Amino acid sequence: MTAPVSISLDVNGERVDALVLPRLNLADFLREQLQLTGTHVGCEHGVCGACTVRVNGEIVRSCLMLAVQAHGTAVETIEGLSDSGEVADLQAAFRDRNALQCGFCTPGMLMAAQDLLKQEARPDRDRIREHLSGNYCRCTGYQAIIDAVETTARVRGGRRV
Amino acid sequence: MTIASANPEILSELDRPNSYIGKTMPRPNLERLMQGRGLYVSDMEAPRMGQVVFLRSPHAHAKIIGIDAAAARRVPGVIAVVTGKELAEVITPWVGVLSHLKGLKSAPQHAIAIDRVCWQGEAVAAIVATSRAVAEDAAEVVRVEYEELEAVTDMRTALDPATPVIHPALGDNLAFERNHDAGEVDAAFAGSDEVMEADFIFGRHTGVTLEPRSVVADWNAAEERLTIYQGTQAPHMVQNIAALHLGLQEQQVRVVCKDVGGSFGIKVHIYADEMATYALSKLLRRPVKFVADRVESFNTDIHARDHRCKGRIGVKRDGTITAFEIDDLTGIGPYSMYPRTSAIEANQVVNLVGGPYVTKNYRARARVVFQNKNVMCQYRAVGHPIACSVTEGLVDLAAAKIGMDPVEIRRRNLIADDGYPCASPSGLRFELLSHHAAMNKLMAMMDYDALRAEQAALRAKKVHRGIGIASFIEVTNPSAAFYGVGGARISSQDGVAVRLDAQGSVICQTSITEQGQGSESLTAQIVGSVLGVSMERVRVISGDTDNTPYGGGTWASRGAGIGGEAALQAAKILRRNILNVAAAVLQSSPAELDIAGNAIVNASDGAPRMELRELARIIYFRPDTLPPGIRPELMATRHFVPREYPFAFTNGVQASWLEVDTDTGFVKLLRHWVVEDCGTLINPQLVDEQIRGGVVQGLGAALFEKCIYDERGQLTNANMADYLVPMSGEMPDIDVGHVVSPTSETELGAKGAGEAGTAGAAAAVANAVNDALRPFGAVITEIPLTPQVILTALGRI
Numbered sequence: 028m029t030a031p032v033s034i035s036l037d038v039n040g041e042r043v044d045a046l047v048l049p050r051l052n053l054a055d056f057l058r059e060q061l062q063l064t065g066t067h068v069g070c071e072h073g074v075c076g077a078c079t080v081r082v083n084g085e086i087v088r089s090c091l092m093l094a095v096q097a098h099g100t101a102v103e104t105i106e107g108l109s110d111s112g113e114v115a116d117l118q119a120a121f122r123d124r125n126a127l128q129c130g131f132c133t134p135g136m137l138m139a140a141q142d143l144l145k146q147e148a149r150p151d152r153d154r155i156r157e158h159l160s161g162n163y164c165r166c167t168g169y170q171a172i173i174d175a176v177e178t179t180a181r182v183r184g185g186r187r188v
Numbered sequence: 189m190t191i192a193s194a195n196p197e198i199l200s201e202l203d204r205p206n207s208y209i210g211k212t213m214p215r216p217n218l219e220r221l222m223q224g225r226g227l228y229v230s231d232m233e234a235p236r237m238g239q240v241v242f243l244r245s246p247h248a249h250a251k252i253i254g255i256d257a258a259a260a261r262r263v264p265g266v267i268a269v270v271t272g273k274e275l276a277e278v279i280t281p282w283v284g285v286l287s288h289l290k291g292l293k294s295a296p297q298h299a300i301a302i303d304r305v306c307w308q309g310e311a312v313a314a315i316v317a318t319s320r321a322v323a324e325d326a327a328e329v330v331r332v333e334y335e336e337l338e339a340v341t342d343m344r345t346a347l348d349p350a351t352p353v354i355h356p357a358l359g360d361n362l363a364f365e366r367n368h369d370a371g372e373v374d375a376a377f378a379g380s381d382e383v384m385e386a387d388f389i390f391g392r393h394t395g396v397t398l399e400p401r402s403v404v405a406d407w408n409a410a411e412e413r414l415t416i417y418q419g420t421q422a423p424h425m426v427q428n429i430a431a432l433h434l435g436l437q438e439q440q441v442r443v444v445c446k447d448v449g450g451s452f453g454i455k456v457h458i459y460a461d462e463m464a465t466y467a468l469s470k471l472l473r474r475p476v477k478f479v480a481d482r483v484e485s486f487n488t489d490i491h492a493r494d495h496r497c498k499g500r501i502g503v504k505r506d507g508t509i510t511a512f513e514i515d516d517l518t519g520i521g522p523y524s525m526y527p528r529t530s531a532i533e534a535n536q537v538v539n540l541v542g543g544p545y546v547t548k549n550y551r552a553r554a555r556v557v558f559q560n561k562n563v564m565c566q567y568r569a570v571g572h573p574i575a576c577s578v579t580e581g582l583v584d585l586a587a588a589k590i591g592m593d594p595v596e597i598r599r600r601n602l603i604a605d606d607g608y609p610c611a612s613p614s615g616l617r618f619e620l621l622s623h624h625a626a627m628n629k630l631m632a633m634m635d636y637d638a639l640r641a642e643q644a645a646l647r648a649k650k651v652h653r654g655i656g657i658a659s660f661i662e663v664t665n666p667s668a669a670f671y672g673v674g675g676a677r678i679s680s681q682d683g684v685a686v687r688l689d690a691q692g693s694v695i696c697q698t699s700i701t702e703q704g705q706g707s708e709s710l711t712a713q714i715v716g717s718v719l720g721v722s723m724e725r726v727r728v729i730s731g732d733t734d735n736t737p738y739g740g741g742t743w744a745s746r747g748a749g750i751g752g753e754a755a756l757q758a759a760k761i762l763r764r765n766i767l768n769v770a771a772a773v774l775q776s777s778p779a780e781l782d783i784a785g786n787a788i789v790n791a792s793d794g795a796p797r798m799e800l801r802e803l804a805r806i807i808y809f810r811p812d813t814l815p816p817g818i819r820p821e822l823m824a825t826r827h828f829v830p831r832e833y834p835f836a837f838t839n840g841v842q843a844s845w846l847e848v849d850t851d852t853g854f855v856k857l858l859r860h861w862v863v864e865d866c867g868t869l870i871n872p873q874l875v876d877e878q879i880r881g882g883v884v885q886g887l888g889a890a891l892f893e894k895c896i897y898d899e900r901g902q903l904t905n906a907n908m909a910d911y912l913v914p915m916s917g918e919m920p921d922i923d924v925g926h927v928v929s930p931t932s933e934t935e936l937g938a939k940g941a942g943e944a945g946t947a948g949a950a951a952a953v954a955n956a957v958n959d960a961l962r963p964f965g966a967v968i969t970e971i972p973l974t975p976q977v978i979l980t981a982l983g984r985i
């Protein structure tokens with residue numbers, strides 16, 4: 028163990044200054060130090076996608092990034108995206124389609140889906156399945172999630188559902 | 189087959205206008221989960237909370253010679269290092285047996301191993317520290333001296349005289365054996381035109397709940413009460429067991445279950461490390477948190493299946509199935525899991541084989557053996573996928589042998605839809621099933637004939653696609669016959685309390701729990717319908733032994749059928765009570781009044797008479813204005829358990845359409861269909877999604893999931909990168925259809941739907957793969973159907 032390091036970053040639009048151990052990963056920093064428990068930890072080695080957050084606009088696995096690496100960045104979590112309303116339509120589509128059961132994968136799933144929808148206006152079902160194929164869901168069988176993302180893409184594209 | 193009410197003249201509560209029952213409604217708890225504002229146990233903190241890390245055995249079987257924790261105790265931040273012997277002062281060991289499973293035996297199991305470890309991953313010490321990271325640091329400097337013992341890993345040789353006996357006091361490695369013989373099996377086989385036999389192999393797999401098992405145990409030494417926050421499916425069971433082994437009264441233990449990140453049967457058990465966490469809290473007089481990491485989850489969450497089942501079927505040339513015979517062997521690890529036992533699955537396999545079919549000639553042997561591997565126990569659709577795969581695999585083999593279409597042979601043998609009530613060859617009682625209606629619906633949904641034509645055309649182009657069909661029965665709504673009769677204090681009844689609050693809204697407290705399947709929603713829908721109040725004015729409280737009626741929780745597909753009926757009956761009583769007092773206030777009679785749209789209305793024309801809110805105001809705040817003698821009771825409780833049938837059997841049929849790449853051995857799932865009959869559908873969307881999720885768990889077992897052990901009992905793929913689960917890119921769209929045969933045991937008529945998807949999916953896939961490979965003469969009776977298995981069967985490797 029080495030000495031704590033001072034970091035400053037922007038989390039969901041608020042400036043955060045903190046002392047962190049160099050080995051602390053971003054997921055644990057968000058969950059334990061900032062109490063932003065919407066970011067979930069499922070596998071702890073970058074496979075399941077439950078800890079997906081946005082750093083400087085790009086989605087990352089926060090269990091694979093150290094908190095010190097987030098120094099000087101802008102981090103956005105599910106709490107931030109929910110409060111800003113950025114994913115309100117996606118959340119509504121998930122609700123209408125029952126695209127979650129236990130909800131543990133859902134913050135990461137919403138992050139990944141929003142990332143796709145920002146990049147591509149009209150992804151088809153195969154493309155959605157491919158983009159979300161790094162996010163485990165053990166409850167839904169994925170179909171409802173694909174449906175909800177597809178619906179959101181259509182609505183955002185100005186087409187009728 | 190849609191069964192109309194026996195007496196359509198009498199309208200039930202379900203026929204009320206504006207009923208939510210049968211309607212797709214969004215679940216009330218989704219917003220919280222989607223905004224990241226749920227509360228899972230892994231999110232919880234408490235003042236003075238310590239975090240526990242368990243030091244786990246690297247050996248599958250070893251004596252513990254000594255533990256030196258002195259260096260670990262000196263690590264700054266370490267609160268305590270506790271060995272098995274020290275913890276045994278606080279918590280007693282247990283033996284996972286049930287008296288109705290005659291002969292079932294197991295050995296005493298401790299919360300932390302004392303002298304000997306019996307599987308790789310069994311805890312040998314607990315390190316409690318101010319953070320998980322500090323506890324892990326300290327765990328690295330605990331020195332444990334082991335003497336490695338020979339590990340029993342292959343269940344096929346577990347009973348051989350040369351194999352060491354894992355628990356010498358038990359005499360041998362046989363935990364349980366059941367034999368069943370019904371009808372005239374030998375004569376039936378002798379009279380058959382063909383007899384087919386196969387060895388079915390089922391890999392060990394596990395639940396991989398996305399949130400690992402998590403517990404916060406908080407012993408309040410001043411109150412002498414233990415509060416356990418745990419993601420569990422059975423809070424009252426946890427309360428009872430924790431109290432029993434810590435020497436407490438049930439009232440000294442409160443179990444709180446908030447959001448649960450996946451369960452699937454994994455979280456219906458009580459694990460040694462969870463027991464240890466309760467005990468550590470009591471020992472250390474402070475809150476202790478345990479969150480399994482992913483490697484621990486793979487090594488200690490119960491594993492499932494792990495069967496080898498030899499099966500035989502006799503058939504006549506006209507397709508009549510004459511007999512079934514099975515010899516099932518299953519390995520359960522070193523202990524029978526507590527308190528539900530690890531023999532239930534094999535018992536279930538014996539019960540369910542041949543279940544959809546008419547033949548009464550059935551012989552079965554099931555043996556359950558100990559091994560030095562992680563404990564194997566109940567997981568979603570206990571025994572169903574084994575029984576379904578064996579039965580349906582044999583039926584397909586028979587059909588192929590006599591040159592009959594797989595659908596046709598099933599139609600000739602499935603129990604007739606007007607043949608109920610009746611019993612299965614293993615003695616299970618069926619109230620009402622709908623195999624033929626379900627098959628007819630499936631055929632229409634998938635356009636079977638067109639698919640067969642497409643398959644033939646593609647086969648000519650060397651594209652190898654297959655169609656697999658699997659009919660099944662499913663055990664739901666269990667009564668005390670599962671556990672209670674065997675002496676386990678696992679409640680089979682559930683209770684619901686409903687009350688009208690002072691603003692005319694409704695609070696329900698239910699003993700069933702929510703793990704994402706929609707218990708909260710279905711309870712609110714039922715209560716809202718009966719009471720005539722809108723969904724947003726119904727609040728459901730669950731998962732708290734201090735604040736809900738006593739009950740079983742959510743397992744074996746019982747939430748809607750048992751908890752839902754209790755909600756219905758409780759709401760009816762409250763409705764009667766409300767109308768009684770409303771009649772007094774309005775100088776009317778209860779029969780002339782109804783409740784609709786959050787108001788008391790005229791029964792005759794629906795005209796509003798008084799808002800519920802106003803009635804509640806008068807009752808709670810101005811009871812002095814009520815007529816003399818009126819004593820309003822605005823809270824009602826009802827409990828329910830099925831009594832006539834020990835289980836509600838449901839049925840269904842699945843079909844898989846897939847393509848096998850005969851060069852690479854890869855299987856591409858193209859489409860999957862399910863028709864299921866779970867009786868009354870309370871929320872069709874939730875039922876469909878339960879089934880889809882269940883199907884995908886079955887598809888995982890069919891194609892990907894396997895816990896791979898080496899010969900020394902080491903689990904070699906204990907991480908999410910090496911243990912494959914289905915991902916969105918590989919899964920097909922799944923069409924779900926329904927036939928509705930309500931159970932007459934309840935007014936609601938609901939049976940369970942939680943296991944159906946998992947019950948039949950693997951069988952449908954295996955039959956489809958064999959169908960695709962038929963031109964090659966290859967038959968595979970093993971899952972997961974990995975490329976290696978397929979290429980081996982094809983003789984390519």
